[in-house]
Amino acid sequence: ALAARLACQNVANGADPTRLKRLLDENKRAILARDNETAFRTNAEFHEEVLALADNKMLTDILNPILMRMHRLSGDKLDLSTVHAEHVDLYEALTSGDLKIADMSARNHTSSYKDRTRKKLSESDEDATAS
Numbered sequence: 001a002l003a004a005r006l007a008c009q010n011v012a013n014g015a016d017p018t019r020l021k022r023l024l025d026e027n028k029r030a031i032l033a034r035d036n037e038t039a040f041r042t043n044a045e046f047h048e049e050v051l052a053l054a055d056n057k058m059l060t061d062i063l064n065p066i067l068m069r070m071h072r073l074s075g076d077k078l079d080l081s082t083v084h085a086e087h088v089d090l091y092e093a094l095t096s097g098d099l100k101i102a103d104m105s106a107r108n109h110t111s112s113y114k115d116r117t118r119k120k121l122s123e124s125d126e127d128a129t130a131s
Contacts, residue, residue, distance in 0.1 A: 003063065004090065004106030005099045007053035012097040020049045024084070024091055031080045039080045044071050046087050053094070070117065079116060086112065 011017050023046045030038035047067050051060045086109040093105035 001103045001106040001110070003051050003054040003056070003059055004094060004102040006056055006059070007050050008094045008097065008099050008102035010053055010055055011095055015053050015055070017053065017091070017095050020046065020053065020091055020094070023049060024087055027080075027084055027087070031084055036080070040071070040078070043078070043080070043083055043087075047071075050090070050094070070113070078120075082116070083113070 007015070023042050027039055027042035027046065030036075030042060044067070048064075051063060051067075054060070086105075090102075090105045090109055093102040096102070
């Protein structure tokens with residue numbers, strides 16, 4: 001949420017969100033083409049670009065290892081269409097200039113991402129146990 005607020009503030013002050021939009025578009029094309037490798041890569045790069053727009057080295061140093069672990073944990077278990085829709089909401093929030101909306105969108109995305117990843121990992125554990 002802090003990264004989203006900082007990114008929103010920086011975009012409002014002139015930081016360029018073009019790469020974020022390009023990543024969203026590339027992600028959507030990859031999802032439609034069932035190109036999961038590109039879809040997962042652009043998902044990770046979207047998060048990296050939000051951090052780049054936040055322009056806070058300490059925050060980036062703290063969050064990058066966490067994001068890498070989250071992406072590895074979720075692996076191919078993500079519902080890419082749902083994540084894409086959340087990223088669209090986050091992009092709109094970041095470019096709105098409204099820090100509260102950016103904060104709320106980031107918190108919602110983080111919470112649902114965590115819940116989906118936990119659910120998928122639990123299902124994987126149950127499948128492994130049943131085998």
